[in-house]
Structures are given as structure tokens and as C-alpha cells.
Amino acid sequence: MPPGSPAHLEHMLDELNESLDLDAPGTSLRVLKRALQFLAGYYADLVEGVASVFGELTFNHKEGAADPEEFVEAIQTGISFLMTDAPQELPEVRSLVDVFYEDGGGKKFARILGVGGKPRRGTMPLEKFIAAPIPVRKKCVQEVRRYLPYLREWLESSANLFSNAAIISERTSQDGKQAIVVQIGKQTVTAGRRLEVAACALCIPEREIDVPTSLFERPVYFFVPQKAPIHLSEILTRLDGAMKKEDPVSGFLELRNALEFLIRYFAGVASKVCEDLGALPKSTKPLIDNSQSLSSSERLLNVCLEVLRLKPDSLAAKTVIGIFYRRNEMFEFIPRWHSEILALNGQLSGWCQLEPGYGELEDPEVCKLEFEKHVPTLREWLVALGGYLQSTEHFFNEVKPEGNVEFSLRIGDRFLEIGEPGYTLWLNNPRPAGETVEVESGTANKPLIRESIPIPRGAPGVLERILTRMDIYLRLGDPIQSCISLRDALDYLTRYFAGVALAAFRELGTLPAEAEKLAEQSLSIYDCEKLLILALRSIGHESEEKLGVAVKNVFYYVEEFSKSEKPTGAHARLLALDADPSSKMQNLAEFCSLKADEGVLSHPARSKRELERFLPTLQDWLAMAEPFFRESKHHEEPPEEDGRTELVVEYGDFYLELIEPYKFYIRPGADEIPDIEAPELPPPDLAFDEDLVDEPIRRKSPEELAQERPFLVHRVDLIGERENSKGKKCEAGYIVLTNAGGGTLSGTAVATDPCLEVDPVRFRGNKVALSYWVDTEELPDNYEVFIQLKTAHEQRDISVFEMIGQARNKPVSPMLGTIKMLMPALTSIALFYGAFYGISHYIVDFLEKSVGRYFHTMELTRDAPESLSQVIFLTHILGYIFLFTAGFVPYQVARVFKRFPP
Incomplete structure (x- = not known):
């Protein structure tokens, strides 16, 4: 499905794919008709809206039920006008016309609409196809096969329009009427007059919560899905009351409560599904035991989602994963908005630990700014819940006095019970030690890391000193000064790469006015981050851009099969979130703009929480920037009193x-x-011995875990034949990488021969699945090929024979090879002659006893037919054995030759 499609179309295509998988042609035909009718109505509204801007056209509108004939007529009239009487250079005109026409002729699907020609003989026009009754099963199969390619072509033709025409809002009323506001070029069009989704429970809300424009700059509403869990529904009811009062403090509080409930709820559901599938990692036990901690619940949810992505055959796993990911045409998992934020461990849970009404959050204006950040997060999460809630059933127990609740859940083909002694769903939002605003007793002098902060080779001197300063304070266990240095390091990296990316942008030619303006305002870290985001969008697209590609590689890599850009770490994902125009977030700039000894940076516990949120971002950024630093030379000027300075970066031939x-x-x-003398860090095996007794669950802080060395464990799962990137069927499977140590596992996967393919070629995460394909017909005979896994600490070779489930290929001598080749033939000969001798001996003995010693002189068919009928079956067996050996020998010789080539 093309990105940017209306939500209802997404729901129908999911239903269509499911019915096709289940071999239900009647259902497939019904959904196919609904999908084509929706597209016809949607395009009729878009075409009418754009065409009406350029001329006075008359479109017929029939009251009552939707009329496909009227939809088709509107498309024909509007497209004909746009092709002849509208300015062809305008993007809104060109994008609509290009959906239906190609090289001056109508596309195949357009012809069933009567656009660009007539449909081929035997194919009904669209309006007649939709109106036709559902036939018998055999006819349904024929109709689906005939019209499904038209739907597929229409969707493919719509990809460019859907990606360029932004859906500003998509709203469905409780009576099934839709209103979709679409921005096409300079025109804003409302589609909905011809749309009706009354049959889709996923699109129709239980109720709507309007967000007033005094709290959010553009009109937006929260979609409350049907069958929402009762405790979530209560929170949303209070949120509705706060919105009606236009109270930013209460609105912020209930928005936070809703997101916190969703994190805790889905951590429990995802972990229970993993446990029921027998796939719950042992590393999650401390997180489950510490379910009071929201940050632990967030980490648990992320770990379990990675596991469930590898369980495509489980209906329960697919149901949960569908809330957090979409699948594109290459079956890749595309994270939804809330999933992007969850993937940045600590970002969302850290925001949910804010306490509106206290400290600086007593100010309604500050609460309003915080509220604006995560309105899109809750909205997208609630919309994604629709399908999940329609396919599940909840049974909640009474809330316990301490504030937690147990519940049962019917999901997919499973019935799960979430509660003690496993994960506990807390409703009173407890704040355990380390997440409260109180300073933990006895923790002031504990080191906050296990290993020193790595300083990249070739890094600028200022950055080296900032990192050294941070390392000292992390060793001393001072969260405030450590957090200040972390802020300074991220501030420096943002300004450094914004300047370098700007220079790479200049190499392409004249800078746009927006970039020039942001460069002039670059003293502001907010404008500096915007400049970096803008430059990264424009550089590194061509291989000739040596500088642009080098800078882009710090943040993104291109996946081989999909040719799409993927973030290289937490720093790139954070920038991508901040770049989204629908969000009010600038998380990186906001953290870099914190003032020392004020607010967060005046409180040890809150500073420690910020370390947990942003230290992984710094680590990823430093790791990915090291190759660029190594190839650069830095000429630094001493800073002036106000901090301004000049820097020259020499990168190859570029200054x-x-x-x-x-x-x-x-x-x-x-x-x-x-x-200050920095204390030595204790040995890893002896560190924090007292914690093993005092705090068994929290003996390692997130900062310490982030600094531990990863330990790679791999498993190969062969799944059978699948098509590779060239469309050829090959042996395929997964290489599952698991980090059994600390920190974050990252590295590259490289195939040593063209007969091997692996995707993705870069990996990062503590549970990663790499797909591989082996073209066994192209395997070389004279050497062994591997997939090489390279991390910062080791290189591991995975043999092709491990991937295809065979023993390792070893060279053999000519004599031994000859013997191995002869063994199937010699074995078969021995088997045949052994059977021949045994059966013939038995036949002779039997006939001598039943007929006499001189049976060979008799005509048995006439003189002893009963005895002959009993032995004739044995001769058939002997013939079958002979036929078996005639086929078995060549097959075995071929297998031996392939396994032990000369």
C-alpha cells in the first residue's frame, strides 16, 4: 500500500490480503469491490475539488446511497477538463492527470472507468462490476483474478500522488461519514462527499475528543476507538473534560496518564504473548519483576516487539505488531509514529515522569508546550488501536488496594492472563527509586558508568576535552555535572555537523534562502538543529558527492534491497522525530538549551533521568562520527569570551x-x-558488590549497561526456498543475532561471494534478524564462502554450509573421492543381489514343499495355480527393488559429487 494512503483504504487492503491468504474468494470479491468504490469516490472528490478551482464545471450529486456510476462520471468530466483547460505545469493538475494517463494514453485500470479508452472485451465497466451481485465460488475466483490487477495498478499509479499530497486531517463521524482534508500543491481539497465507511468499525470512533486551538495550533482531535479498555476509557473521559475547559495543566496530566497506561498495558501484553510462544528472553525477567518502573516497562515493550517481529506465523504476534508497524511492498516493517519514539528508550517514559503542577510545570504556558509535543503520539497510537481492539476481548478484575490490576485477554488464537507472579499492570502510576524527584540515598558517590567514555580518534580537541570532563564526573557519580557535560557534547556535535553539512550543501550550488537564513541565526541551537535537518535532506544523494556522502553516512545508510535510507543510530532517529512537521518537538535542541543550575540541571535525580535518555544518543553519534573524524584534520581557533570561534575542517581535498x-x-x-583526580572504575566482575545484596533488580544503572562490552551470539534458521533480489528461488533463512553482554550490538554483515545475499548489511540492536539467500547453483567449487559479521570487538564468519544445513565442505583426495562415488553403486548392487538370492531361495523351498522336487518340469499355471499365485507377488517385490536401485544410484552419486567436488 502506498505511504500516505487514507486509513480506511489501509483497513480494506488488510482485510483483502487476509481473505486472499485464507482462500475466501467470496469475501475477497466483496472487499475488492469496496476498495475500488472507495478509490473511485475519493478520486471523484479530489478531481472535482481541483477542477472547480480552474473553471465552472457542473458535477451531479445524488442524495442517499453512494452511486458508483456518478463517481465514474465525475472522474471522466474532471480529468477531461484538467487535461485540456487547466494549466499543465501546476503540480496539483499534473499529479492527478498522471494517475490515469501515461505517455498520452489511458492506463489499463483507467479504461474500466471510461478514461482514455474502453475496457477490453469481456471486462465490465467499474460501475457495473460494483453493482453486480456476488456469484458462486468458482465465478468469484475468476472475478477476483480479473479485477485485482486493476486495483494493484491503481494503487501503484497513486503512489506519487499519495506521497506528495499531504493528508492534513482525516476524520470519521459516528454515522460513518468521512472528511479527509488533502493538500495538493497549493490547493486544499476536502474529500468525503462520496465516501462512506459505515461497515468499518476500525474507522468509526466510540467518541471524539476535540483539542481546542488554544492548546494546539491546528485543528486536531483524538480518535477514541470502540471497545477501549475501561481504565483507558476513564483517562480519556478526564482528558475530554480538560479539553472542554481548555486547561493545559489537566490536559498535560491526562495526556501523560494515557501514554503511561498504553506503555504499561502493551508491555504486559507483549511479554505475555512472548511467554506463551516460548520466546520470552531471559534478560526480561528483571524488567518484569520491576514492573513498577515505567522505564523498565518501556524497555520490556521494545525487547518483546523485536521478538514478536520474528514470529510471522503467530496470529497473536501479528495482532500486537500491527499496532506498532506497517508493512510496505517489500514486507519491511515500517514503524508508526509512536513506535519511532518508543524505539528511543527513555524518551517517552522520561517525558511521562514529568509532574504537571509542580516546579516549572506550574506555569500553564510551559504545560501547553509540553502538551503539544505528544498530541500526535497519543492520536496515532489510538488510531492504530482500532483493529487490535476489534479482534480482542478483555476481562478486568477489581483494582487492588495498592493500585495494580490483573486481567485476562483473548487475542488471536490464545487466551492470556496478565498479572502476578508475572508482569503487573499498575494504574496509580507509581514512581520507584530512581524515577522519583527525590535523591536516592547512598548513591551520591557511585560511578555512573562501568567503562570510560570512548573518545573517537581524530575528534576535535574541544570535543575531546568535553568528553574527558564528562568521563571524570561520571566516574565521580555526579549526575548534575555529568548531565551538563552531556548537554555540551551534544550541543557541540549538533553545531559541528550543521556547519559541515552546510558546507557540503554549498558544494551542490546556491543555497536556498531558508538555509541562508538559518545559517545567519545559527547561534540558536534550535535553528542549528533545523539547519542540520534541512542539509541532510539535500546532500549525499549522488555517489560523486564525496563530502555529502561522508556526512550523510554519519546519520543514514541505504538499505540494499529497498534503496531506502535507514537511520544509523539513536541520534539519527531523534533528528528524524524532530524533523516531522506534524510534531512540535525539538527534543535535541531543548536538551541542549537547558541552563546549568536551573530546572533539570539543578536536581540530581532528574539529571540522572536525562542521562538515561540522552547518553545512548551521544554514544551512537560518536561511534558513527569516528570514520569522518579519522579522515579529517581540524584547525581550531581559541574561542572568544562569548564562546564564538572559528573552525576549519580539512577533509581530503575539501577545506x-x-x-x-x-x-x-x-x-x-x-x-x-x-x-580532580578521577577514580579508577572497579573491575566489571567486582563492581557494585553491595548492590547485589541491597538492590538485586537495580544493581546496574542504564548508564552502566550502556557502557558494557557487547557479546555476540548467533543462530541460523533455514526456512526453505525464497526469491532473492533477482527473482531467483534460493535457499533462504534468518541469522538471528543476540547481544548476551552489555551496551548495544552494532556492526556490518558482508557476503564474500555474489552467490550470497544478506539484508540488512548494517545492524544495530540487542536482538536483530538478518535475512540471507544462498544460490546453491552458483556455489564455487574451489573455495568456501561466508557471511562476515563485523562488530567493534570481533569478526565472525558464518559458513554457507551452516546456512543451508549441510556439513562443511572439505577437499578429498582422488582415491577417496572415487571410493565415495562408487559406494552408492556397490551398496545398491549388494542390496539387489542379497534380495535376489533371498527371495529366489525362499521360492524354491516353498515350491518343493507344496508341489514337489520336480516342480521345474511341470507347467505351474495349469498343475499348481494356487502355489504359483502365492510366489508371484515376491517376484514383483524383486522388480520394485531393481527399479529403486536404478533411480537411487544416480541420485546419490549426484549428491556425493555436489557435496565433495573434485
Whole structure:
């Protein structure tokens, strides 16, 4: 399904794919008709809206039930006008016409609409096809096969329009009427007059919560799905009351409560599904035991989602995964908006630990800004819940006095019970130690890391000193000063790469006015982040851009099969979230703009929480920036009193000057290394011994775990024949990589021969599945091929014979090879002659006893027919054995030759 499609179309295509998988042609035909009718109505509204801007056209509108004939007539009239009387250079005109026409002629699907020609003989026009009754099963199969290619072509032709025409809002009333506001070029069109989705429970809300424009800059509403869990429904009812009162503090509180409930609820559901499938990782036990902690629940949810993605055959797993991911045409998992934020462990859970009404959050304006950040997050999550809630059933127990609740859930083909002694769903939003605003007792002098902060080779001197300063304070266990240094490091990296990306942008030609303006305002970290995002969108698209590609590789890599850009780490995902125009978030800039000794940076526990959120971002950024730093030389000027400075980066043949109009800035004092002796970190095996007794669950902080060395464990799962990127059927499977150590596992996967394919070629995460394909017909005879897994700490070779389930190929001598080749023939000869001798001996003995010693002189068919009939069957067996050996020998010789080539 093309990205940017209306939600109802997505629901219908999911239903259509499911019915096709289940071999239900009657259902497939019904859904196919609904999908084609929806597309016809949607395009009729779009064409009418755009055509009406350029001329006075008359469109017929029939009251009552939807009329496909009127839809088709509107499309014919509008497209004909746009092709002849509208300005062809306008994107809104061109994009609509290109859906139906190609090289001056109508596309095949357009002809069933009467656009660009007539349909081929035997094919009904669209309006007659939709109106026709559902026939018998055999006829249904024929109709689905005939019209499904038209739907597929229509969707493929719509991909460009859907990606460029932004859906501003999509709203469905409780009576099934839709209103979809679409921005096409400079025109804003409302589609909905011809749309009706009364049969889709996923689109029709139980109720709607309007967000007032005083709290959010554009009209938006929360979709409350049908059959929502009762405790979520209560939170949303209170949120509705806060919206009606236009109260930002209460609105922020209930928005936070709703997101917290969803994190905790789905952590419990996902972990229970994993447990029921026998796939729950042992590493999740501390997270389940510590279910009071929201950050633990968030990490548990992320771990379980990675596991469930590898269980495509489980209906329960697919149901849960569908809430967090879409699948594209290449069956890749595309995360939804809320999934992108969840993947940044600590970002959403850290925001949910804010307490509106306390401290700086007593100010309604501050609460309004925080509320705006996650309105899209809750809205997208609620919309994605629709299909899940329609296919599940909940049974909640009474809430316990301490504030948790147990419940049962029917999901897919399973019945699950969530509660003690496993994961516990808390409703009173408890704040365990480490998440409260109180300072933990006895933790002031504990190191916050296990290993030193790695400083990339070739890094600028200022950055080296900032990282050294941060390492000292992390060793001392000072969360406030550590967090300040973390802020300074991210601030420096943002400004450094914004300037370098700007220089790469200049290499392409004249900068757009927006980039020039942001460069002049680059003292603001907010504008600096926007400049970096803008430059990354424009550079590194061509292989000739050596500088642009080098800068882009710090943030993105191109996946081989889909040719799409994927983030290289948490820093790139954070920038992608901040770049989304539908969100008010600039998480990176906001953190970098925190003031020392104020707010967050004046409180040890809150500073520690920010370390948990942003330290993985810094680690990923440093790891991915090291190749660029190694190939660069930095010529730094001492900063002025106000922090302004100049920097020249020498990268190959490029001399990149971070000077006016771009303003490079270093926070005063950020690179001052304190004259303090940094304590040695304890050995990994002996560190925090007292924690093993005092705090068995929290003996390792997230900062410490992030600094541990990863340990790679791999497993190969052969799944059978699948098509590779060239469309050839090959042996295929998964290489499942698991991090059994600390930190985050990352590296590359490289095939050593063209007969092997692996995807993706870069991996990052503590549970990763790589797909592989082996073309066994192209396997070389004179050497062995591998997939090489390279991480920062090791290189591992996975043999092709492990991937296809065979023993390792070893060379053999000519004599041994000859013997192995002769063995099937010699064995078969021995088997045949052994059977021949045994059966013939038995026949002779039997006939001598039943007929006499001189049976060979008699005509047995006449003189002893009964005895002959009893032995004739044995001769058939002997013939079958002979036929078996005649086929078995060549087959075995071929197998031996392939396994032990000369």
C-alpha cells in the first residue's frame, strides 16, 4: 500500500490480503469491490475539488446511497477538463492527470472507468462490476483474478500522488461519514462527499475528543476507538473534560496518564504473548519483576516487539505488531509514529515522569508546550488501536488496594492472563527509586558508568576535552555535572555537523534562502538543529558527492534491497522525530538549551533521568562520527569570551570553514577539565558488590549497561526456498543475532561471494534478524564462502554450509573421492543381489514343499495355480527393488559429487 494512503483504504487492503491468504474468494470479491468504490469516490472528490478551482464545471450529486456510476462520471468530466483547460505545469493538475494517463494514453485500470479508452472485451465497466451481485465460488475466483490487477495498478499509479499530497486531517463521524482534508500543491481539497465507511468499525470512533486551538495550533482531535479498555476509557473521559475547559495543566496530566497506561498495558501484553510462544528472553525477567518502573516497562515493550517481529506465523504476534508497524511492498516493517519514539528508550517514559503542577510545570504556558509535543503520539497510537481492539476481548478484575490490576485477554488464537507472579499492570502510576524527584540515598558517590567514555580518534580537541570532563564526573557519580557535560557534547556535535553539512550543501550550488537564513541565526541551537535537518535532506544523494556522502553516512545508510535510507543510530532517529512537521518537538535542541543550575540541571535525580535518555544518543553519534573524524584534520581557533570561534575542517581535498555567516559557538567553560583526580572504575566482575545484596533488580544503572562490552551470539534458521533480489528461488533463512553482554550490538554483515545475499548489511540492536539467500547453483567449487559479521570487538564468519544445513565442505583426495562415488553403486548392487538370492531361495523351498522336487518340469499355471499365485507377488517385490536401485544410484552419486567436488 502506498505511504500516505487514507486509513480506511489501509483497513480494506488488510482485510483483502487476509481473505486472499485464507482462500475466501467470496469475501475477497466483496472487499475488492469496496476498495475500488472507495478509490473511485475519493478520486471523484479530489478531481472535482481541483477542477472547480480552474473553471465552472457542473458535477451531479445524488442524495442517499453512494452511486458508483456518478463517481465514474465525475472522474471522466474532471480529468477531461484538467487535461485540456487547466494549466499543465501546476503540480496539483499534473499529479492527478498522471494517475490515469501515461505517455498520452489511458492506463489499463483507467479504461474500466471510461478514461482514455474502453475496457477490453469481456471486462465490465467499474460501475457495473460494483453493482453486480456476488456469484458462486468458482465465478468469484475468476472475478477476483480479473479485477485485482486493476486495483494493484491503481494503487501503484497513486503512489506519487499519495506521497506528495499531504493528508492534513482525516476524520470519521459516528454515522460513518468521512472528511479527509488533502493538500495538493497549493490547493486544499476536502474529500468525503462520496465516501462512506459505515461497515468499518476500525474507522468509526466510540467518541471524539476535540483539542481546542488554544492548546494546539491546528485543528486536531483524538480518535477514541470502540471497545477501549475501561481504565483507558476513564483517562480519556478526564482528558475530554480538560479539553472542554481548555486547561493545559489537566490536559498535560491526562495526556501523560494515557501514554503511561498504553506503555504499561502493551508491555504486559507483549511479554505475555512472548511467554506463551516460548520466546520470552531471559534478560526480561528483571524488567518484569520491576514492573513498577515505567522505564523498565518501556524497555520490556521494545525487547518483546523485536521478538514478536520474528514470529510471522503467530496470529497473536501479528495482532500486537500491527499496532506498532506497517508493512510496505517489500514486507519491511515500517514503524508508526509512536513506535519511532518508543524505539528511543527513555524518551517517552522520561517525558511521562514529568509532574504537571509542580516546579516549572506550574506555569500553564510551559504545560501547553509540553502538551503539544505528544498530541500526535497519543492520536496515532489510538488510531492504530482500532483493529487490535476489534479482534480482542478483555476481562478486568477489581483494582487492588495498592493500585495494580490483573486481567485476562483473548487475542488471536490464545487466551492470556496478565498479572502476578508475572508482569503487573499498575494504574496509580507509581514512581520507584530512581524515577522519583527525590535523591536516592547512598548513591551520591557511585560511578555512573562501568567503562570510560570512548573518545573517537581524530575528534576535535574541544570535543575531546568535553568528553574527558564528562568521563571524570561520571566516574565521580555526579549526575548534575555529568548531565551538563552531556548537554555540551551534544550541543557541540549538533553545531559541528550543521556547519559541515552546510558546507557540503554549498558544494551542490546556491543555497536556498531558508538555509541562508538559518545559517545567519545559527547561534540558536534550535535553528542549528533545523539547519542540520534541512542539509541532510539535500546532500549525499549522488555517489560523486564525496563530502555529502561522508556526512550523510554519519546519520543514514541505504538499505540494499529497498534503496531506502535507514537511520544509523539513536541520534539519527531523534533528528528524524524532530524533523516531522506534524510534531512540535525539538527534543535535541531543548536538551541542549537547558541552563546549568536551573530546572533539570539543578536536581540530581532528574539529571540522572536525562542521562538515561540522552547518553545512548551521544554514544551512537560518536561511534558513527569516528570514520569522518579519522579522515579529517581540524584547525581550531581559541574561542572568544562569548564562546564564538572559528573552525576549519580539512577533509581530503575539501577545506570547510565554519565561519561567517555561519556562527560556530562553544559554551564558555564547556571544555575546562577540572583539577580532580578521577577514580579508577572497579573491575566489571567486582563492581557494585553491595548492590547485589541491597538492590538485586537495580544493581546496574542504564548508564552502566550502556557502557558494557557487547557479546555476540548467533543462530541460523533455514526456512526453505525464497526469491532473492533477482527473482531467483534460493535457499533462504534468518541469522538471528543476540547481544548476551552489555551496551548495544552494532556492526556490518558482508557476503564474500555474489552467490550470497544478506539484508540488512548494517545492524544495530540487542536482538536483530538478518535475512540471507544462498544460490546453491552458483556455489564455487574451489573455495568456501561466508557471511562476515563485523562488530567493534570481533569478526565472525558464518559458513554457507551452516546456512543451508549441510556439513562443511572439505577437499578429498582422488582415491577417496572415487571410493565415495562408487559406494552408492556397490551398496545398491549388494542390496539387489542379497534380495535376489533371498527371495529366489525362499521360492524354491516353498515350491518343493507344496508341489514337489520336480516342480521345474511341470507347467505351474495349469498343475499348481494356487502355489504359483502365492510366489508371484515376491517376484514383483524383486522388480520394485531393481527399479529403486536404478533411480537411487544416480541420485546419490549426484549428491556425493555436489557435496565433495573434485
